Amino acid sequence: MQNDVAHRRLRELILDGTYPPGARLTELDAAAALQMSRTPVREALRALAANGLVRPTGRGVVVVALDPADLEDAYQVRAALEALTAETAARRQRDGRIAPADLVALEDLAATTAGATDAGRLSEAVALNRRFHRRVAELAGNAIALDTLDRVWDQIHVSTLRSLAPPARHAHVTAQHTDLLAAIRAGAPEEAGRVARLHVLDTRASAGDLSARPA
Amino acid sequence: MQNDVAHRRLRELILDGTYPPGARLTELDAAAALQMSRTPVREALRALAANGLVRPTGRGVVVVALDPADLEDAYQVRAALEALTAETAARRQRDGRIAPADLVALEDLAATTAGATDAGRLSEAVALNRRFHRRVAELAGNAIALDTLDRVWDQIHVSTLRSLAPPARHAHVTAQHTDLLAAIRAGAPEEAGRVARLHVLDTRASAGDLSARPA
DNA sequence: ACTGCATGCATTGCATGCAAACAATGCGCG
DNA sequence: CGCGCATTGTTTGCATGCAATGCATGCAGT
Numbered sequence: 173m174q175n176d177v178a179h180r181r182l183r184e185l186i187l188d189g190t191y192p193p194g195a196r197l198t199e200l201d202a203a204a205a206l207q208m209s210r211t212p213v214r215e216a217l218r219a220l221a222a223n224g225l226v227r228p229t230g231r232g233v234v235v236v237a238l239d240p241a242d243l244e245d246a247y248q249v250r251a252a253l254e255a256l257t258a259e260t261a262a263r264r265q266r267d268g269r270i271a272p273a274d275l276v277a278l279e280d281l282a283a284t285t286a287g288a289t290d291a292g293r294l295s296e297a298v299a300l301n302r303r304f305h306r307r308v309a310e311l312a313g314n315a316i317a318l319d320t321l322d323r324v325w326d327q328i329h330v331s332t333l334r335s336l337a338p339p340a341r342h343a344h345v346t347a348q349h350t351d352l353l354a355a356i357r358a359g360a361p362e363e364a365g366r367v368a369r370l371h372v373l374d375t376r377a378s379a380g381d382l383s384a385r386p387a
Numbered sequence: 388m389q390n391d392v393a394h395r396r397l398r399e400l401i402l403d404g405t406y407p408p409g410a411r412l413t414e415l416d417a418a419a420a421l422q423m424s425r426t427p428v429r430e431a432l433r434a435l436a437a438n439g440l441v442r443p444t445g446r447g448v449v450v451v452a453l454d455p456a457d458l459e460d461a462y463q464v465r466a467a468l469e470a471l472t473a474e475t476a477a478r479r480q481r482d483g484r485i486a487p488a489d490l491v492a493l494e495d496l497a498a499t500t501a502g503a504t505d506a507g508r509l510s511e512a513v514a515l516n517r518r519f520h521r522r523v524a525e526l527a528g529n530a531i532a533l534d535t536l537d538r539v540w541d542q543i544h545v546s547t548l549r550s551l552a553p554p555a556r557h558a559h560v561t562a563q564h565t566d567l568l569a570a571i572r573a574g575a576p577e578e579a580g581r582v583a584r585l586h587v588l589d590t591r592a593s594a595g596d597l598s599a600r601p602a
Numbered sequence: 603a604c605t606g607c608a609t610g611c612a613t614t615g616c617a618t619g620c621a622a623a624c625a626a627t628g629c630g631c632g
Numbered sequence: 633c634g635c636g637c638a639t640t641g642t643t644t645g646c647a648t649g650c651a652a653t654g655c656a657t658g659c660a661g662t
Contacts, residue, residue: 173432173443175645198613209647211426214614215433217388222437224534228388231613231655245529248471256467314460316542319439320535327531390615413643424617429644446624446643605662614653623644632635 178206178216186225186235187326189333193237197226224327238331246331247376250324251369253317254305258352258368259361260312266359270311278307279353286346302329304349308368311356348374393431396421401440401450402541404548408452412441439542453546461546462591465539466584468532469520473567473583474576475527481574485526493522494568501561517544519564523583526571563589 182202185191203213217233220226226233238246264270285300302325309318348371355364397417400406418428432448435441441448453461479485500515517540524533563586570579 173436173446173448173644176433179433200613210614211646211648215430218391218394218430219433219437221388222434224531231388231653233388242531245531248475248529249468249532249535252467252471253464256463260463314463316439316457316460316539317464320464320539324531324535388614415643425644426616426618603662606660608657608659610655610657612653612655614651616651617649619646619648621645621647623642625640625642627638627640629638630636632633 176216176219178202178208178212179219181206182213182216182220183225183326186220187329191235192333193235193331195235196229196232197235198232201232223323225330236327236330238327243328243331244376246324246328247372250321250328251372251376253321253324254309254372255365255369257309257312257314257317257321258356259365260314260317261308262356262359262361262364264311264313265356266361269313274311275353275357278304278311281307282346282349282353285349289342289346308352308356344374345371391431391434393417393421393423393427394434397428397431397435398440398541401435402544406450407548408450408546410450411444411447412450413447416447438538440545451542451545453542458543458546459591461539461543462587465536465543466587466591468536468539469524469587470580470584472524472527472529472532472536473571474580475529475532476523477571477574477576477579479526479528480571481576484528489526490568490572493519493526496522497561497564497568500564504557504561523567523571559589560586 182191185205191197197217199210199213199217202217203210206213217226221228221233225236227236261270265275281300281304285297285304288297288300305325306318306321309321312318348367352364352367352371355367397406400420406412412432414425414428414432417432418425421428432441436443436448440451442451476485480490496515496519500512500519503512503515520540521533521536524536527533563582567579567582567586570582
């Protein structure tokens with residue numbers, strides 16, 4: 173009950189845009205693509221549907237394509253949860269329950285992310301950015317929040333794939349990362365939560381602008 | 388791709404305690420219980436795992452049993468999301484985007500819930516309580532938040548099944564419901580969010596106390 | 603030309619069979 | 633008496649086959 177190759181591979185194919193939002197996918201298609209029989213593919217499709225990456229539709233499934241309103245909703249959820257995890261992480265730091273090495277590693281990651289962003293290595297920057305946010309959430313030590321965030325991140329990722337544009341004001345984004353780290357390091361929960369929420373909502377703003385004028 | 392009888396029925400069996408937290412479940416067992424072949428059951432099990440109701444373990448799956456720390460985490464997530472939805476609902480009300488009938492219906496539901504709680508009809512009260520919270524979340528019109536909350540509610544529900552004790556201070560709980568409704572009706576987002584968060588965390592306190600001294 | 607219907611086809615739902623993995627058990631050997 | 637190893641049984645992973653469903657296509661009748 174843990175050999176989900178089909179699930180993992182299909183998730184990859186969706187996240188990297190091979191199956192873009194709105195793409196219809198039948199069991200047979202997917203099975204052919206993965207060179208497997210329909211059985212494991214069916215299971216994977218169910219799991220993906222449960223994770224909100226794919227939506228059942230009459231025959232077959234379609235890759236989710238969040239409309240602007242849904243995307244806004246997703247960002248609201250993400251903001252609420254990242255505020256929670258940032259706040260929790262800061263509290264843990266204040267209580268001395270965070271290993272100094274973890275904080276340093278996180279600061280390194282932030283720097284690497286900023287570097288990739290500045291250099292315009294887009295997809296790498298996106299991946300690093302997600303890893304940064306995920307690490308922050310990990311610091312909170314809330315497995316359920318992390319799990320939930322993974323879902324939301326995936327959903328947002330899929331629906332913002334086409335707008336893989338460089339963040340308009342990436343110096344701003346980098347600065348916000350720095351602020352967040354500072355608040356966590358200082359053990360200031362309130363501040364960390366506030367910064368995290370605003371940062372997510374800022375990201376939304378740019379993604380929203382882009383998704384407002386696509387195909 | 389939407390005929391999940393197996394998924395729905397297994398979910399029911401887990402939520403109503405037929406398969407209690409920690410129960411091990413093999414595909415064959417479940418298939419026998421549902422009188423189906425293993426194939427649809429496997430799909431259901433994968434979906435349940437994706438929804439966090441069941442956890443893969445070596446052979447077969449076990450029904451999730453959140454330890455007290457995880458339960459606390461789940462309540463934190465729930466509180467953050469219910470604060471968001473309450474806040475959003477209040478904002479919508481303020482902007483006149485909520486049908487008056489919906490608010491009235493919600494107040495009725497709150498009254499019914501209070502009645503069942505007072506009368507000590509425990510399982511009915513639990514069900515009504517969840518419906519009340521769900522309706523509030525629906526008012527926010529955020530489908531993704533609702534979806535996410537459903538997951539978290541399910542997870543919490545499973546792990547608090549054994550402690551089906553009457554809420555210690557149910558007058559208090561009822562009062563908080565009233566306060567929440569008032570804040571929404573008044574179109575006071577900040578207040579609604581605050582009340583919702585505190586209400587959830589209060590609930591947690593009592594559930595936590597109970598789960599601290601179980602089997 | 604348009605509507606209604608029937609036929610065919612794509613696609614899903616489910617069962618069954620088989621092979622591989624893993625765990626437990628019992629056996630032989632030291 | 634204890635330890636290691638082989639054997640057996642359980643359970644999963646996957647493929648295939650078949651039946652049922654619903655959609656699209658084309659034909660006929662108006």
